Amino acid sequence: MTERVAIVGIGTTGFRPITPDVSYRELIFEAARKAYTDAGIEPSEIDGFITAAEDFLEGYSIADEYCPDQIGAVLKPTHTVPGDFLQAMATGFMMVKTGAFRTVAVEAHSKASNMKNISELIGFAMDPIYNRPLRETPHAISALEMTRYLFETCTTPDQCAQVVSKNMGNAMHNPYAAFGAEIESGDVLNSEPVSLPLHRLDIAQHADGAVVVVLADEATARALTDVPIWVEGIGWCTDTPTLEMRDWGEAAYARLAADMAYRMAGITNPVAEIDFAEICDEYSYKELQHMEALRFCMPGEAAHLLETGVTAIDGELPINVSGGALGVGHLFEASGAHKILELVEQLRGEAGTRQIPDVAVGLAQTWRGVPTATGAVAILSNL
Amino acid sequence: MKLEDYELGGTPLRSSDIKKGNVLTTSWEPNLAYAWDDGVAIGRYLAELKNGRIIGRTCYKCNRIMIPPRMFCELCFRPSDEWVYCKDTGIVNTFSICHINWDASRRGPNEPPLIPAVIEIDGASKGMGILHMLSEVDPDDIKVGLKVKAVWKNPGERTGSITDILYFKPLRAPTKRAKATKKRAKATRKRK
Numbered sequence: 001m002t003e004r005v006a007i008v009g010i011g012t013t014g015f016r017p018i019t020p021d022v023s024y025r026e027l028i029f030e031a032a033r034k035a036y037t038d039a040g041i042e043p044s045e046i047d048g049f050i051t052a053a054e055d056f057l058e059g060y061s062i063a064d065e066y067c068p069d070q071i072g073a074v075l076k077p078t079h080t081v082p083g084d085f086l087q088a089m090a091t092g093f094m095m096v097k098t099g100a101f102r103t104v105a106v107e108a109h110s111k112a113s114n115m116k117n118i119s120e121l122i123g124f125a126m127d128p129i130y131n132r133p134l135r136e137t138p139h140a141i142s143a144l145e146m147t148r149y150l151f152e153t154c155t156t157p158d159q160c161a162q163v164v165s166k167n168m169g170n171a172m173h174n175p176y177a178a179f180g181a182e183i184e185s186g187d188v189l190n191s192e193p194v195s196l197p198l199h200r201l202d203i204a205q206h207a208d209g210a211v212v213v214v215l216a217d218e219a220t221a222r223a224l225t226d227v228p229i230w231v232e233g234i235g236w237c238t239d240t241p242t243l244e245m246r247d248w249g250e251a252a253y254a255r256l257a258a259d260m261a262y263r264m265a266g267i268t269n270p271v272a273e274i275d276f277a278e279i280c281d282e283y284s285y286k287e288l289q290h291m292e293a294l295r296f297c298m299p300g301e302a303a304h305l306l307e308t309g310v311t312a313i314d315g316e317l318p319i320n321v322s323g324g325a326l327g328v329g330h331l332f333e334a335s336g337a338h339k340i341l342e343l344v345e346q347l348r349g350e351a352g353t354r355q356i357p358d359v360a361v362g363l364a365q366t367w368r369g370v371p372t373a374t375g376a377v378a379i380l381s382n383l
Numbered sequence: 384m385k386l387e388d389y390e391l392g393g394t395p396l397r398s399s400d401i402k403k404g405n406v407l408t409t410s411w412e413p414n415l416a417y418a419w420d421d422g423v424a425i426g427r428y429l430a431e432l433k434n435g436r437i438i439g440r441t442c443y444k445c446n447r448i449m450i451p452p453r454m455f456c457e458l459c460f461r462p463s464d465e466w467v468y469c470k471d472t473g474i475v476n477t478f479s480i481c482h483i484n485w486d487a488s489r490r491g492p493n494e495p496p497l498i499p500a501v502i503e504i505d506g507a508s509k510g511m512g513i514l515h516m517l518s519e520v521d522p523d524d525i526k527v528g529l530k531v532k533a534v535w536k537n538p539g540e541r542t543g544s545i546t547d548i549l550y551f552k553p554l555r556a557p558t559k560r561a562k563a564t565k566k567r568a569k570a571t572r573k574r575k
């Protein structure tokens with residue numbers, strides 16, 4: 001088995017609320033071409049390709065068959081992972097680890113603006129016998145979770161709203177982000193009630209965009225670049241889909257995915273060993289719930305870290321410096337990809353005005369969204 | 384435990400049980416809607432179909448003219464180079480005589496079979512063209528390599544869609560000699 005796996009190239013289109021000027025193929029080509037140029041490699045030299053895509057989101061059955069052209073994978077080993085980008089990257093990581101693939105490209109994109117009734121589409125993911133006949137909006141499922149999380153941890157809606165304020169503010173410094181704004185927690189609480197305790201601004205808005213990453217084994221990575229970004233650990237986990245039985249307060253899927261990644265990376269004290277993190281905040285409370293699942297603090301302490309500035313860009317453990325999903329946009333399967341993008345730019349020292357000084361180890365965590373209980377975690381370093 | 388102990392069993396059913404409503408079922412009709420952005424390549428392709436023209440894109444590096452057009456070449460993986468008009472004629476690469484509809488229902492006795500075909504468009508690189516339908520042709524007259532021409536909708540009826548071309552038909556009507564040859568061949572088949 002090859003020792004280490006590195007990210008040697010990355011490319012993106014950035015993220016926008018709508019992209020009527022380009023087709024999904026043209027969107028993805030731009031990200032792929034930039035990634036291969038960044039890596040200094042042509043797709044003809046890449047051994048394997050993976051796309052993270054889901055048929056119902058694409059509007060095609062067998063959407064994977066439509067992937068090769070725009071990532072340069074025609075007549076090459078290619079497959080699709082119907083899940084978050086981090087799950088696809090985990091597969092690419094394993095492919096390189098086998099030694100059978102020196103390089104693997106991983107792609108994810110969102111054309112959310114092309115889905116004309118997202119609420120029904122997500123509702124279609126709910127159980128047809130137990131849940132769908134009630135015709136509840138998927139946001140209500142998250143609201144149920146938020147209520148339980150607030151109850152178990154004594155966190156307040158205002159503290160959740162401060163997550164929105166922080167992340168949309170961070171996005172002001174991220175040229176890729178679609179929803180940067182200067183707002184206060186009061187603005188969130190005064191926005192329209194959706195499914196209480198969730199207000200409109202507690203919920204990340206959808207955006208379009210694509211990201212492509214090139215993974216390589218150690219020898220290839222060192223030959224291609226002076227700044228390989230190493231994948232030190234990766235993990236993923238799924239809880240039961242049964243809404244009637246799941247743990248509503250704690251994000252167990254994230255805790256176990258993180259434990260898997262920490263074990264692989266040899267991390268025993270996450271707060272001390274991780275310099276910054278990009279974690280799922282598709283709903284405001286999710287950032288706090290996920291901080292606890294990642295063992296950054298004890299249950300109930302996340303809001304305190306937020307309020308004391310620990311997770312701010314100049315804090316001890318900056319979280320979602322990119323702006324997160326609240327500031328960058330909710331990207332469906334590309335959610336994990338924008339987090340990896342931020343990690344790579346920070347670890348290479350290419351993050352511009354939002355650069356955190358002296359970072360060496362970053363953590364990315366995603367959740368697959370309502371109504372799933374699937375999460376994945378990756379730990380990257382420049383050491 | 385024996386393996387049989389893991390079998391959760393069930394109740395044998397007759398179709399009459401289902402018809403009588405003895406078996407409860409839940410149904411769901413998804414209401415999903417998509418609107419794909421055409422982007423640069425498909426957008427121009429459809430706009431030109433509305434104009435009654437077929438347009439392609441060149442890749443100078445691979446020396447290709449691509450139909451349908453695309454803004455990047457999937458082989459050399461760089462942006463494609465120029466727009467180029469092609470003819471609305473071509474040759475049949477492959478075809479089928481199809482007796483069932485899109486929903487797998489059988490075509491009625493008075494409905495002619497559908498004839499899907501891949502047409503290599505004149506001016507495009509070999510093997511590239513349009514998947515469309517053939518008509519105004521006796522199925523027996525179709526062969527790989529047949530020269531065909533697009534039959535367009537009237538300009539006012541075109542919407543910027545692949546269906547702005549109604550179908551392709553043979554470039555030339557079969558000659559009298561070809562007709563006679565075919566007649567003789569049919570008669571021979573009958574005698575056998």
Ligand SMILES: [Zn+2]
Nearest residue numbers: 442445456459
């Ligand atoms: Zn080319």
